[in-house]
Amino acid sequence: MAKYNTSNLLESVVRLTSLRDQHSLEICLIKTLQELISAGQIRLFEISIESGKKTLKLLVELDAKRSLESETENTLPHCVEDDADLMKCYSTGEKQVSADDGSGVRVVHPITGLNGVIGFLTVRNGVYVEKDQAVAASFLHIYQNYLQLINDNEHDTLTGLLNRKTFDERIMAVMSARRAGRRASDSKEEQCCLAILDIDHFKKVNDQFGHLYGDEVLLLFAQIMTRTFRDDDQLFRYGGEEFVVVLKNVGLDLGVTVLERFRKMVEAYHFPQVGNITASVGVVAISEQDLPTTIIGQADQALYFAKENGRNQVCAYEKLLQAGKLTSVAPAEGDIELF
Numbered sequence: 001m002a003k004y005n006t007s008n009l010l011e012s013v014v015r016l017t018s019l020r021d022q023h024s025l026e027i028c029l030i031k032t033l034q035e036l037i038s039a040g041q042i043r044l045f046e047i048s049i050e051s052g053k054k055t056l057k058l059l060v061e062l063d064a065k066r067s068l069e070s071e072t073e074n075t076l077p078h079c080v081e082d083d084a085d086l087m088k089c090y091s092t093g094e095k096q097v098s099a100d101d102g103s104g105v106r107v108v109h110p111i112t113g114l115n116g117v118i119g120f121l122t123v124r125n126g127v128y129v130e131k132d133q134a135v136a137a138s139f140l141h142i143y144q145n146y147l148q149l150i151n152d153n154e155h156d157t158l159t160g161l162l163n164r165k166t167f168d169e170r171i172m173a174v175m176s177a178r179r180a181g182r183r184a185s186d187s188k189e190e191q192c193c194l195a196i197l198d199i200d201h202f203k204k205v206n207d208q209f210g211h212l213y214g215d216e217v218l219l220l221f222a223q224i225m226t227r228t229f230r231d232d233d234q235l236f237r238y239g240g241e242e243f244v245v246v247l248k249n250v251g252l253d254l255g256v257t258v259l260e261r262f263r264k265m266v267e268a269y270h271f272p273q274v275g276n277i278t279a280s281v282g283v284v285a286i287s288e289q290d291l292p293t294t295i296i297g298q299a300d301q302a303l304y305f306a307k308e309n310g311r312n313q314v315c316a317y318e319k320l321l322q323a324g325k326l327t328s329v330a331p332a333e334g335d336i337e338l339f
């Protein structure tokens with residue numbers, strides 16, 4: 001029996017579109033569908049391409065029968081290729097309906113992005129109800145459109161990296177997660193580093209070749225970042241030709257090695273028309289006691305040192321301190337202007 005009418009459908013749309021972050025949106029979508037349609041289990045998957053395979057990540061799951069969860073855990077497909085219906089939905093972009101392994105029906109709805117299917121909503125139930133699936137498809141469309149808006153708002157239009165506003169929000173989250181992690185467990189906590197990457201003499205690129213070429217250099221530089229760092233590292237365009245990367249699960253020594261590899265990639269890259277450019281990097285290990293502004297200030301000091309001492313190099317704040325080449329940064333109040 002349908003549980004929807006105009007008033008609760010509209011209320012659900014209002015609730016869904018009042019959210020501002022992806023994860024809350026995912027949870028709200030699934031809860032809304034659970035309230036509105038008949039479903040034994042609803043799952044939301046995201047597809048990511050890893051080593052040429054379309055890997056599936058389960059984002060949210062709601063199961064009417066809790067006992068089903070452990071049973072299905074083992075049968076969760078790891079990649080799209082493992083499941084014929086998912087594969088068909090991926091290649092056609094169309095909803096797939098099939099008999100479930102048990103006694104019911106599974107419906108697979110595609111979630112589409114700019115370049116095709118980027119995820120799935122799967123609904124399992126005893127029977128197939130066309131109207132319920134139409135409601136699910138409509139809510140999925142609202143979710144997709146809204147997700148696109150949230151994404152646009154978080155990213156820099158030129159490079160596609162996360163923007164400064166998102167950096168301010170995420171760095172607070174990284175710091176609170178680290179503080180919470182330290183309080184909650186005695187297990188070895190993850191190390192993280194923050195680095196500021198700054199293109200050397202970028203003003204000359206603009207002056208000599210014009211802003212269009214300057215913009216192209218910024219875009220290609222961001223692409224080298226995306227290729228060099230890992231998927232779970234966070235990459236930001238912080239300002240004009242300043243970029244920030246938060247390296248996850250990496251201590252300072254490894255961080256310097258990774259950044260050095262990036263620096264060499266930039267140095268070796270031939271930028272159309274412009275030729276070769278270089279970049280300077282300041283890096284610091286993130287300590288949970290520090291304020292975000294202090295950490296940025298320390299990375300900025302290391303970057304400044306790199307710029308003042310020949311450019312085209314990676315400098316680590318702690319190592320410069322130990323060597324007596326810098327004095328420590330006092331905890332900062334308010335915001336800090338980068339180099």
Ligand SMILES: Nc1nc2c(ncn2[C@@H]2O[C@H](COP(=O)(O)OP(=O)(O)OP(=O)(O)O)[C@@H](O)[C@H]2O)c(=O)[nH]1
Pocket residue numbers: 158198199200201202203204206210211212213214215218239240241307311339
């Ligand atoms: N094309 C382009 N240029 C930008 C953008 N944002 C900032 N810039 C330019 O980036 C340049 C930064 O110059 P500076 O801060 O002097 O730094 P620099 O020339 O890279 O010198 P060093 O950092 O000391 O090596 C300025 O010319 C800005 O106009 C942008 O979005 N597009």
